[in-house]
Amino acid sequence: MQTTSIWDFIQKQILGMQWLNDLFGRLLASFGLDTANRWVGSLQFFLYDVIKITVLLCVLIFFISYIQSFFPPERSKKILSRFHGLGANTLAALLGTVTPFCSCSSVPIFIGFTSAGLPLGVTFSFLISSPMVDLGSLVLLMSIFGANIAVLYVILGLVVAILGGTLIEKLHMEPYIESFVLQAGSVDIESPDLTTRDRLAYAKDQMVSTFKKVFPYILIGVAIGAFIHNWIPTEWVVSLLGRNNPFGVILATLLGLPFYAAIFGTIPIAEALLSKGAQLGTVLAFMMSVTTLSPPSLVMLRKAIKPKLLALFVVICVIGIILVGYLFNALQPFI
Numbered sequence: 001m002q003t004t005s006i007w008d009f010i011q012k013q014i015l016g017m018q019w020l021n022d023l024f025g026r027l028l029a030s031f032g033l034d035t036a037n038r039w040v041g042s043l044q045f046f047l048y049d050v051i052k053i054t055v056l057l058c059v060l061i062f063f064i065s066y067i068q069s070f071f072p073p074e075r076s077k078k079i080l081s082r083f084h085g086l087g088a089n090t091l092a093a094l095l096g097t098v099t100p101f102c103s104c105s106s107v108p109i110f111i112g113f114t115s116a117g118l119p120l121g122v123t124f125s126f127l128i129s130s131p132m133v134d135l136g137s138l139v140l141l142m143s144i145f146g147a148n149i150a151v152l153y154v155i156l157g158l159v160v161a162i163l164g165g166t167l168i169e170k171l172h173m174e175p176y177i178e179s180f181v182l183q184a185g186s187v188d189i190e191s192p193d194l195t196t197r198d199r200l201a202y203a204k205d206q207m208v209s210t211f212k213k214v215f216p217y218i219l220i221g222v223a224i225g226a227f228i229h230n231w232i233p234t235e236w237v238v239s240l241l242g243r244n245n246p247f248g249v250i251l252a253t254l255l256g257l258p259f260y261a262a263i264f265g266t267i268p269i270a271e272a273l274l275s276k277g278a279q280l281g282t283v284l285a286f287m288m289s290v291t292t293l294s295p296p297s298l299v300m301l302r303k304a305i306k307p308k309l310l311a312l313f314v315v316i317c318v319i320g321i322i323l324v325g326y327l328f329n330a331l332q333p334f335i
Contacts, residue, residue: 007147015143017055021048038230045226049268053218056143057264058207060136065206067135068098069199073109077116086166089125093161096129097138097154106130107300114304115181121169125161127301128317132292133157137263144271145280148335149328153284156327160320167316168309176309217265225268234276241278248282249325253318256289263291281328288321 012018024044025035033040071079076095083091099106106127113123133154141150194202228237241248259266266287273283293314302310 011142011146015056015139017048017052017143020052024048042226042230045229045268045272046222049222049225049271050218052143053140053222053264053267054211054215056140057136057214057218058211060139061207061210062203064098064135065203066199068206069194069202071095071098073112077113077118080113080118080122081116084119086162088119088122089162089165089169090158092122092126092165093129093133093158096126096132096161097134097158099126099130099134107297107304110301111181111304114177119169120174120177121165121167123165124168124313125165127313128164128292128320129158129161131262131294131297132161132288134263137291140263140267144267144274149280152328152331152335153324156324157288160317160324164313164316164320168312171312173309173312176306178304178306181304214262214264217260217262218268221265222268225272228269228272229275232276237273237276237278241273241282243279243329248279249285249322249329252278252282252286253289253321253325256286257293258295259290260294260296263287266290279329280332281325281330284328285321285325288324289318292317292321 021044024047028035028040028044035041035044080088080092080095096106099109109130110123110127113126114120138150138154141153145153239245241252245251270283270287273286274280298310298314301313305313
């Protein structure tokens with residue numbers, strides 16, 4: 001019981017920063033503003049979520065970038081080249097969890113791995129895993145949904161990445177890689193040995209760089225979340241994304257495709273939808289779709305692979321996301 005209460009405190013007060021929401025509520029009330037009012041409630045949601053997500057963003061990126069400094073692309077490539085078959089796909093998916101925080105940043109690394117001669121299925125396992133289940137998503141999801149759901153989300157995301165890459169490998173899609181990628185070859189550059197100070201400096205630079213790129217999407221995501229939370233009727237969300245709509249997961253997955261945002265931008269939308277009665281798996285399917293299949297990353301990827309392979313990649317991801325969504329909906333009463 002004591003362990004449970006300690007974990008609840010960590011989830012709600014440290015990761016979820018509920019104290020910050022309460023602080024803004026009291027602050028607005030001190031100015032004579034009623035937080036039950038839609039406009040005031042929207043302002044409270046916006047201020048709370050922007051600061052909460054920004055703090056989590058900076059802390060997570062700093063620590064994950066520090067870890068990432070031990071796995072530069074050259075070293076990752078050498079590690080992956082030692083493994084074969086399902087083991088290589090699994091390792092590639094795991095390496096994806098400590099790499100860039102959005103799909104656009106993952107595509108250049110994917111191209112580099114493919115140019116170096118790594119099996120195509122292995123590189124695709126990395127490409128699927130990297131934006132979908134990085135370590136940042138684990139902590140962010142824990143702050144809202146709890147540890148059980150967050151860990152299961154990461155495990156299922158890894159399964160999608162491993163199976164998706166394995167399927168592409170079995171279908172022998174190598175002819176559908178653009179010729180310039182295959183002809184580029186690989187130049188082995190020894191990664192310099194970094195001191196602790198170097199790694200801290202790298203982590204700081206990555207944190208600042210990623211913050212500048214991601215912060216506008218956080219503002220947009222929180223604004224959308226505040227609108228949903230305070231202005232969209234609950235019955236609308238329930239009718240579209242609730243348990244009475246068997247096609248809610250499919251709808252959420254398709255709705256996520258045109259969006260471009262890192263997971264930090266989707267969190268406030270997911271939080272608002274869940275509070276309005278959307279099913280858990282439906283919300284998670286939307287998040288996975290946005291982060292994995294953003295239009296800019298698909299445009300970049302099209303330059304490296306031909307339409308048939310690109311279409312296969314999208315279909316594998318969409319089917320995997322939909323299956324994960326329905327599985328979470330089925331398990332929701334038990335987790």
